[in-house]
Amino acid sequence: MDFSYDTRTEELRARLLAFMDEHVYPAEAVAEEQRAALASPWDEPPVVAELKAEAKRQGLWNLFLPDEEYGAGLTNLQYAPLAEITGRSPQLAPTALNCAAPDTGNMELLAQFGDEAQRKQWLEPLLSGEIRSAFAMTEPEVASSDATNIETRIRRDGDAYVIDGRKWYISGAMNPDCQVFIVMGKTDPDGADPRRQQSMILVPRDTPGVEVRRAMRVYGYEDHYHGGHAEVVLDGVRVPAANLIGEEGGGFAIAQARLGPGRIHHCMRLIGMAERAVELMCRRAVSRTAFGKSLAQQGVVQNWIADARVTIEQLRLLVLKTAWLMDTVGNKGAHTEIQAIKIATPRAVVDIIDKAVQAHGAGGVSQDFPLAELWAAARTLRLADGPDEVHQRSLARRELKKYL
Known part of the structure; x- marks a missing residue:
């Protein structure tokens, strides 16, 4: 490597x-x-x-x-x-x-x-930045960490599909430039294979029956720059059958293909967040005096800085290894490493940012520094794209399989 x-x-x-x-x-x-x-x-x-x-x-x-x-x-x-x-x-x-x-x-x-028509209508304007979009998967009434629980229904009716369901924490949905939702729901709720029950479908935001009900806060933040996170109700929403992405029953596999790169992208950015936190912590440490000497001379602060540097270097190497494996053996071959970075990175970065907050005192929780918002974002990523415990469960099973 x-x-x-x-x-x-x-x-x-x-x-x-x-x-x-x-x-x-x-x-x-x-x-x-x-x-x-x-x-x-x-x-x-x-x-x-x-x-x-x-x-x-x-x-x-x-x-x-x-x-x-x-x-x-x-x-x-x-x-x-x-x-x-x-x-x-x-x-x-x-x-x-x-x-x-x-x-x-x-x-x-x-x-x-x-397909070609879907890419022409939605992908091209997204690539040019003309519009924004949202991904509607998570639901408030079920444990969405298990995607087979999803209750939203996508029912075929002639040359159209009718969608009914309630979603929440739908990122980007509050953005006025958000023009389309990719909605995951069940086309075959009674199917024998729980991973073949779901499908994905394109739903234009202005379709009758689509209600963006409210913005959901994340640790008190509304996350305006990313278009917020919304509760969305779909009540008798009718869209053309051509809006189905792929085939009926392919939604679970599509979700997994989508989430793999998303997880590593989050972890890559998290390392940058940690670096920003360490930089702010060091600047604060050399500029503040407490009990007769600078914070930079306090042993506990030195330990925070040293531990943060070691952790960041470890995380970066694991993320780079995962990226290399995804390039060489594909997402499936890198499955263990993708889960490993998803478990390790947010957890460790939350701790690094927390130490930076501590070094800033009251300033660390204020709006005068980016640390509080960085902490909220990093902590949320222990839930987004699958909570820690789901990845730990899957990773442990893969390890144990070698001995069974």
């Missing part, structure tokens, strides 16, 4: 680091000021559109998509260090580069499983 960055990756890293320094970091405070003056909190601050235009101009656009027909054609190993950089400003940078969830996963899904 050779994780050294190739020439293209090094060139993109240099350009992206400069883009962050020159445009993204200065825009963080500007975006907050502009948001306070917006007619709706879900509208996009003007500076975000400026960042997108500059990213396009510099060729830093759709870096996540390995398909050269639609994206940058980067491997997972090439994209990993770039995603890490964007994780240092998770609210602005991924969006500026059109590399933000849930659009990334939806674009990958449409590129892989959508």
Whole structure:
């Protein structure tokens, strides 16, 4: 395994680091000021559109998509260090580069499983940044960590499908530019194979019967930059049969194909979040004095910084190994490592950010530093794309199988 960055990756890293320094970091405070003056909190601050235009101009656009027909054609190993950089400003940078969830996963899904008409209608405007999208899988009435529990119904009626269900924490749904939902539901609820009961279907947001009922908060945050997380009710929603993605019964497999890259992208960005937290912690430590000496001279703070550096280096190597395996043996061959990073990375990064919060005292939980919001985002990723316990269960079974 050779994780050294190739020439293209090094060139993109240099350009992206400069883009962050020159445009993204200065825009963080500007975006907050502009948001306070917006007619709706879900509208996009003007500076975000400026960042997108500059990213396009510099060729830093759709870096996540390995398909050269639609994206940058980067491997997972090439994209990993770039995603890490964007994780240092998770609210602005991924969006500026059109590399933000849930659009990334939806674009990958449409590129892989959508037909020509679906790609023309929805993928192309997503790739250009003209519209946004949402992925509607999680439900409030069932344990959605087990996707076979999903209760939303997708019923065939002539040349159409009728959809009924209630979803929540549907990321991106509050964004006024969100034009389409990819909805997962059951077309064969009584089927013998619980993993063949589900299907996925495209539902335009303006379809009668679609109600975006309310925004869901995450640790008190509404996550405006990603279009929020909404409760969505689908009541007798009728869409053409041509809106079905793939085949009936293929929804579970499509979800797994979508979530694999999403999990590693989250972990890549989490490492960038940890790096930002360590940087802030170190700056705070050398600038503050307590009990006669700087925080940087306090043994406990030194331990936090040292432990954080060791942890980040370990996590980065595991993420790079996972990316390399996904490139060489495919997502299925990298299944163990994908689950390992999904378990290890959010858990460890939450602890690193927590120590940075502690070093900042009251400032760490305030809006004057990004740490509280970084903590909330990292902690949420112990639930998103499958909770820790589900991945631990699957990983343990795979280990135990060797001995049974």
